[in-house]
Amino acid sequence: MKRAALVILGMHRSGTSAAARLCSLLGVDLGTDLLPPDRANPEGYWEHRGVLDADEALLTALDRPWHDVRPLPAGWRESKAASTYRDALIGRLSKDFANAPVWGVKDPRLCRLIPAWPDVFAALDTVPCYLIVLRHPGAVARSLAARDSLAPANGYLLWLRYLLEAEAATRGLRRAFLLYDRMLNDWEAEAERLGRSLGIDWPESIPDIRQTALSFLKPDLRHHTGDTVEDLPAWVAELWTAVLDSDTDEDPLTAAADRIGRAIADADALYLPLVDRQRSIGDELQTALQAATDSLKNAAAGIDQRNRLIAELKRRTAESDAVIMRLERRIKADAKRTN
Numbered sequence: 598m599k600r601a602a603l604v605i606l607g608m609h610r611s612g613t614s615a616a617a618r619l620c621s622l623l624g625v626d627l628g629t630d631l632l633p634p635d636r637a638n639p640e641g642y643w644e645h646r647g648v649l650d651a652d653e654a655l656l657t658a659l660d661r662p663w664h665d666v667r668p669l670p671a672g673w674r675e676s677k678a679a680s681t682y683r684d685a686l687i688g689r690l691s692k693d694f695a696n697a698p699v700w701g702v703k704d705p706r707l708c709r710l711i712p713a714w715p716d717v718f719a720a721l722d723t724v725p726c727y728l729i730v731l732r733h734p735g736a737v738a739r740s741l742a743a744r745d746s747l748a749p750a751n752g753y754l755l756w757l758r759y760l761l762e763a764e765a766a767t768r769g770l771r772r773a774f775l776l777y778d779r780m781l782n783d784w785e786a787e788a789e790r791l792g793r794s795l796g797i798d799w800p801e802s803i804p805d806i807r808q809t810a811l812s813f814l815k816p817d818l819r820h821h822t823g824d825t826v827e828d829l830p831a832w833v834a835e836l837w838t839a840v841l842d843s844d845t846d847e848d849p850l851t852a853a854a855d856r857i858g859r860a861i862a863d864a865d866a867l868y869l870p871l872v873d874r875q876r877s878i879g880d881e882l883q884t885a886l887q888a889a890t891d892s893l894k895n896a897a898a899g900i901d902q903r904n905r906l907i908a909e910l911k912r913r914t915a916e917s918d919a920v921i922m923r924l925e926r927r928i929k930a931d932a933k934r935t936n
Contacts, residue, residue, distance in 0.1 A: 601698075601700075603727075603797065605728045612777030613705060619810060622810055624699060626694060629693075647690070649706075664751065682710075709758075711766045726795040731774060832857050
């Protein structure tokens with residue numbers, strides 16, 4: 598029987614870390630080489646460092662950092678960078694999860710990169726299932742603004758792009774959706790529902806993990822809230838409403854995702870050339886700025902060297918003056934003795 602792999606997807610700041618930690622408590626092996634906690638996420642990210650490094654390397658090769666709202670380049674899955682990415686994942690995960698009956702990975706970047714994984718799962722003789730974690734887009738945008746100083750429009754576009762691509766890549770596959778607020782309010786019921794939906798028999802029982810889970814799954818973790826759709830951009834509001842309407846039936850979500858996806862694709866055709874041009878100008882300005890900065894540093898270094906030389910010359914001059922004064926005093930003294 599093939600092993601199961603749980604892929605935890607969701608936009609940054611959507612609660613994927615809390616969901617991954619819960620799944621880890623339930624017995625999903627996330628590995629031991631995990632990204633450590635930091636100020637932005639003191640409870641930990643629960644991300645496999647090898648997967649994260651591979652994800653970032655591929656996005657860098659594709660010129661698409663995590664906060665880039667542009668679609669991935671056409672044909673990216675057939676690129677050399679994607680092939681290198683798959684090889685790196687197979688090599689690392691085959692070692693780290695060799696004996697894990699149920700293992701998992703979590704990284705928001707996978708919302709965009711999961712289409713490259715079928716060959717990975719095949720090589721690992723693993724059947725994947727997908728958990729898509731969702732949070733109110735207004736809360737996500739505010740959290741991104743606080744952590745990364747991203748403009749709200751950027752946050753909303755990223756929320757759309759990540760969700761649309763994750764939904765399209767997992768449609769028709771074994772998957773489940775998890776609302777962040779529902780997880781905080783009743784994680785036990787959500788854990789039971791997810792196990793049934795994903796076909797996973799959690800290795801650990803809910804009573805055994807209850808005390809630990811209650812220490813981090815609590816409503817006061819919602820630092821940024823946003824409970825309505827009135828102030829959301831139209832596409833964002835439509836897709837979020839569809840999410841809420843798809844509690845037991847995915848049809849509203851898939852229909853909305855198709856409509857909005859087509860509209861965004863049409864918009865991409867209009868604005869992407871402008872964005873690419875602006876990025877090119879920005880890169881040119883950045884290069885010029887770096888050159889000017891380097892020139893200033895070199896000039897400053899030259900000034901420092903000149904100042905050191907001047908100081909050394911002053912020191913030597915002072916020494917010479919002192920020698921001259923001693924000689925003059927000796928000459929005067931000798932002259933007096935001669936007279």
